[in-house]
Structure formats: structure tokens, C-alpha cells
Amino acid sequence: MRHRTAVLAGAVGLGLGFVGIAFTEAGDWGDYQVGDKRSGYTYAQPETQAMQDDDFENPAFLLVDLAAEQWTIPDGTAGKACADCHGDVENLAGVGASYPVYDEGWGKMMNIEQRINECRTENMQAEPLKYDSKGLLGMTALVKLQSRGMPMNVAIDGPAAPFYEKGKEFYFQRRGQLDLACASCHEDHSGEQLRANRLSQGQPNGFPTYRLKWQNMGSLHRRIKGCNRQVRAEPYKSGSDEYVNLELFISHRANGLPVETPSVRN
């Protein structure tokens, strides 16, 4: 307790104040809550929830629809389209709920963005897409959309175990000028107000997400960079091993919550 007070005092000194507010809770969040786990949806404003509830209102579908077209268009010198090998994109149902996975060839974890680029470079002889490009965001969202409503189901046994440990260490490591860990905000203070935001549990099940602040879709790694910057810590690169391991940890932490991609958040 003494420890936490000291941290908060430091944070307030730098202009970061958590404010505990008694919110009236609906109490029953349906599929968006599993045990103690709550999707970011349950912390969002009703207008934001409404945008996510209606695919026609959800601006993320602009990029998802473009990716659905891309799915059948050959690219690269092998003259192949995704559809030539995978058939209907619906065949990828369940895949988005289970990544990152350990890849034998890489000897480390691979997330969906990287899996798509691996197919592009190895199976299509096409250029990889830039991490936060519209093309890769849209295709990642399209793949994960096939698992929408399915429970997150990320494995951490076998060869994934050491990478999970690294991700866990990152999650609890205090960092930056504010000396806060992911857990300091998303476990110790979830439900409280931090500046314009109500702190959620920081669950990854809706990514890529359409963020009103960005006026665009963004990756989980972009969001994490933002969280690193909030504590004035140096962010890592999108697609870095550090973030993929962290993604493994937080995705497993979200196991049981439904895939919500593409979510809408402020």
C-alpha cells in the first residue's frame, strides 16, 4: 500500500492523476465479461459502443472491405492471391483467436501481421506490407474478423513458454519517468479516470481497432507504443520481439474474452 501511494504521488507530480469515480455499472456485460476479465468495450462510452455494434457505422470496415477485395487479387512474382491457397477467407475462422504462435522456422513467436507478411514474402514472392500500413491493418482485421465472437485461445506451453515469461516480465516492469508498469494502470487502476480516458484492463481482443483519436485503424503495437509514451518511456518498434512477446502475454491474459475485431475505441 505504501508503495502504491508513493508511485501515485510521483505520477501526480508529473501531471498524471488517477481519479476514482463511482460509475454506475450495468452489471451484466454479457459476452464482454468473462469472470474478472472485461473487454475495453465495457469501459467505453455508449456512443462508441454503438459504433462498434453496427458494422455499417464502424469506420474500420472501410479497410476490411478493401482487404476482402485484396484477398482474391494476385500479387508478387509467384502470381498468387491469398484465395488461391486458402480459398474463402472464412476458412481462417479460429486462427485470429490463437495468435501469436511459435514458428519453427523463426525460432520465436509470430503474430498475425507477421504471418500475413510471411505468406506474402515466402508464398507469393511479394513485398511485405509496412507494419502500420492500411493494407496490413485491413488484412489483419479481415483475418481476425473471421474469429469474431470466438473466445481468445492463446497457448503458452511448449516452445512458447520462455517467450511468455519475457512478455510477462515486460508487463510488470516499471518504466519511464513515471515509473509505471502496464499492470500499474491496467490492473491496479482499471475503472478509474485518467485524464480524458477511463482506464480499462488493456485487453487486446479488439485489435486492430478503430480509434476515434487517431481517426483511423491502428495496430495493437501502435497502442502499446502510446502507452509507453504516456509514462515517458522509449517505445519499441511495431513488430519488435519485445512487443510480440508482450502481445503473447496479454493475449493469453485475455483468453476466454471474445475476439471483437474490429473494435471501436476513443
Ligand code: HEC
Ligand atoms: C499511465 C497509465 C498506462 C500505462 C502504464 C499503460 N497504459 Fe495501456 N492504456 C492507458 C489508457 C489511458 C488507455 C485508453 C483507455 C483504456 O482502454 O484503458 C490504454 C489502453 C490500452 C489498450 C487498449 C485497450 C482496448 O480495449 O482497446 C491496451 C491493449 C493497452 N493499453 C495495453 C498496455 C500495455 C501492454 C502497457 C504496458 C506496456 C500499458 N498499456 C501501459 C493507460 C496506460
Ligand code: HEC
Ligand atoms: C502459395 C500459397 C499461399 C498463399 C498465396 C498465401 N498463403 Fe497463407 N499460408 C500458406 C500455408 C502453406 C500456410 C501454413 C503455414 C504453416 O502453418 O506453416 C499459411 C498460413 C497462413 C495463416 C495462418 C494459418 C494458421 O492456421 O495459423 C494466415 C493467417 C495466412 N496464411 C494468411 C494469408 C494471407 C492474408 C495471404 C494473402 C496475402 C496468404 N496467406 C497467402 C500458404 C499460402
